Amino acid sequence: MFDLYLVVDLVIVLALSVLSLAILLKNKTAELNRIFALFVTCTSVWIIANYISNDLDNTPRTAVIANYFVFFFSYNVAVYLLRFTNTLASDTEARRIFNKWRLPMFLIGATGATPLVVAGAQVQGKVYAVHFGPLAPLYFITLITIVALSVYVTYRNMRRSRGDQKARLRVLFNSFCWTFPGLILMQAILPAVTGWFGLTNIGIMPMLILVFGLYYGVVKHRLFDLRWVIVRALVYTLTLGSLSVFYGITSYYITRLIASFNNILLVDLLNVVVIIIIASAYAPVRKGFNKFTNKFFYQDAYDSEVFLDNLNKVLVNTAEIRPLLRISAEIIEQNLKSNFCVFALKESGSSKNPLIAGSTNNQSFDIDLNLLISLTSKLNTKIINVDYLPPHSEKLHRTFEDYSIAILARLVSETSRSVEGSGFLIIGSKKSGNPYNQQDLAILEIIVNELVIAIQNALRFEEIQGFAATLQAKVNEATAELKAANQKLKDLDASKDEFISMASHQLRTPLTSVKGYLSMVLEGDAGKLSAMQRKLLTQSFNSSQRMVYLIADLLNVSRLKTGKFVVEASLTNLAEVVEGEITQLQETASGRGLTLSYDKPASFPDLMLDETKIRQVIMNFIDNAIYYTPKGGHIVVKLEDKTDSIEFTVTDDGMGVPKPEQHELFNKFYRAGNARKARPDGTGLGLFMAKKVIIAQGG
Numbered sequence: 001m002f003d004l005y006l007v008v009d010l011v012i013v014l015a016l017s018v019l020s021l022a023i024l025l026k027n028k029t030a031e032l033n034r035i036f037a038l039f040v041t042c043t044s045v046w047i048i049a050n051y052i053s054n055d056l057d058n059t060p061r062t063a064v065i066a067n068y069f070v071f072f073f074s075y076n077v078a079v080y081l082l083r084f085t086n087t088l089a090s091d092t093e094a095r096r097i098f099n100k101w102r103l104p105m106f107l108i109g110a111t112g113a114t115p116l117v118v119a120g121a122q123v124q125g126k127v128y129a130v131h132f133g134p135l136a137p138l139y140f141i142t143l144i145t146i147v148a149l150s151v152y153v154t155y156r157n158m159r160r161s162r163g164d165q166k167a168r169l170r171v172l173f174n175s176f177c178w179t180f181p182g183l184i185l186m187q188a189i190l191p192a193v194t195g196w197f198g199l200t201n202i203g204i205m206p207m208l209i210l211v212f213g214l215y216y217g218v219v220k221h222r223l224f225d226l227r228w229v230i231v232r233a234l235v236y237t238l239t240l241g242s243l244s245v246f247y248g249i250t251s252y253y254i255t256r257l258i259a260s261f262n263n264i265l266l267v268d269l270l271n272v273v274v275i276i277i278i279a280s281a282y283a284p285v286r287k288g289f290n291k292f293t294n295k296f297f298y299q300d301a302y303d304s305e306v307f308l309d310n311l312n313k314v315l316v317n318t319a320e321i322r323p324l325l326r327i328s329a330e331i332i333e334q335n336l337k338s339n340f341c342v343f344a345l346k347e348s349g350s351s352k353n354p355l356i357a358g359s360t361n362n363q364s365f366d367i368d369l370n371l372l373i374s375l376t377s378k379l380n381t382k383i384i385n386v387d388y389l390p391p392h393s394e395k396l397h398r399t400f401e402d403y404s405i406a407i408l409a410r411l412v413s414e415t416s417r418s419v420e421g422s423g424f425l426i427i428g429s430k431k432s433g434n435p436y437n438q439q440d441l442a443i444l445e446i447i448v449n450e451l452v453i454a455i456q457n458a459l460r461f462e463e464i465q466g467f468a469a470t471l472q473a474k475v476n477e478a479t480a481e482l483k484a485a486n487q488k489l490k491d492l493d494a495s496k497d498e499f500i501s502m503a504s505h506q507l508r509t510p511l512t513s514v515k516g517y518l519s520m521v522l523e524g525d526a527g528k529l530s531a532m533q534r535k536l537l538t539q540s541f542n543s544s545q546r547m548v549y550l551i552a553d554l555l556n557v558s559r560l561k562t563g564k565f566v567v568e569a570s571l572t573n574l575a576e577v578v579e580g581e582i583t584q585l586q587e588t589a590s591g592r593g594l595t596l597s598y599d600k601p602a603s604f605p606d607l608m609l610d611e612t613k614i615r616q617v618i619m620n621f622i623d624n625a626i627y628y629t630p631k632g633g634h635i636v637v638k639l640e641d642k643t644d645s646i647e648f649t650v651t652d653d654g655m656g657v658p659k660p661e662q663h664e665l666f667n668k669f670y671r672a673g674n675a676r677k678a679r680p681d682g683t684g685l686g687l688f689m690a691k692k693v694i695i696a697q698g699g
Contacts, residue, residue, distance in 0.1 A: 071112030175213025
């Protein structure tokens, strides 16, 4: 015979036992889990004992013993319920009071297993009626007081708590409010007052509400952190249940449809087909229930690895501060499913003004950053949750409410009171209305650490960009000034060249006249000269000759600058040109006590040369040797035909050029340090022009 009360009792016991077993397997050392297991054990014994106590198949003696179990374990159910609510709410004050009254409560509860509470039992209608002893009123008053304390502790801590904890306690409080009044009324008060103990069987029914509340808290609000296990078990139960119902109905109608044909083989064949269909449908059906349960229980769920990976890609690949903040805010908002996500920075790199950036819908978000900094600087935490604000923070709580803030993350590298950080990550409440859980807060803790580094890098990058732009403007300005100064120098240089050219032309005419007259006097055209006169005039002639060469150098330099330096080549006997220059300089060399020798080649080919300019080159080389060789020195001039080249060499045993300065030879206006001391009046143009002339003629 079907017994509804027994089925309900077994369902409640099985549901609570499965939940208790899962909790203990997850963590059997946790105090909350062990207390809940004791609560479930006492509840299960109480429910089974209650059923046995009402079974008329038992003797009155058995009914009395069963009632001993009922009253003893029902009392312990209330005691462990109070311990459970105190531990869940972390209510130290309530736990202290509980420990103080533990022994008296135990002694009163122990009377439930004695004739002092259960004096006897006799058949009344379809159940046993209990005769109560003298301590029954005290027992019931204490039992009801303990249950009321459990409800009160749950309510008080629900009001004090926030977030997930508040949601868990709310579920339990609502379950208690629906379960315990019915239990107390039908299990204790009415049977004691009316003597109708048939209500005790029906009185177990409210426990279904508590079972549902516990499972709902596990699945929806992570009570005991078993949601995944419960949801997956529910998926498999729904899948197997729906497929079993489908198979049963289909098999029943197949049997009835084919029965008229009396063909058992056909029935078996169709059943096999149905089984194959069910086996094939198992995966799609389970997938469908997965989607359904995920949508209902995991509407705020997200893949944390994908979340962090997508955000890291943005932080690594985005250098500019505004795109970095906007895209990061969009990723955070989409994954956490929040109403908004906004960054508020004290400054934006190159600008000292606050920077507010978020998703495209939240660009007008306005908040007093200085106020937030002053309110949060004393909090040694990065993530500030509105559900867990510290006591005496009414002003901060009002600020959160004014701006609809649920999470405020300080963008700081360390949680020191002396560090303000670069700003805040501001997140609104979830679109679903659910509070942010521990997974969300842990993810945000990781994100903030990465964001601090990325934002600092982006701000530095913006500063560098601003500095680079400023530097480029300064460079452009300096370049323009340099160009103007350079052009001015070019103009001055051109004026100088023009002046040198004009002055050289003007000097060359009178100097040529002076040199000509000196030559005539030295040759005796003006009469016989004394030795002293000849010596003085010879020195004057040599000086004028040097002046002619100097003016020629200046004119050539000027022509090089203006592009008028032209080589006018003609057939020239270089051996005779060298000999002519040696003849002119021989007297100068002798006057300085030097030996100047030249071994003229017997035969030498004619060359295409600019005789005037090559003569100047030869004179410069030999003249340098004369002036920089001390008295008693030797100067050897050679001219050699080496088939593929002509070499003109002047060798002396003078002071020479120091090695560190030799690389400067042939530069315009350059003179070695020792040369400047030996001959202060030099110009440094001789070797420069010699090189230009030689190169211009292919040498």
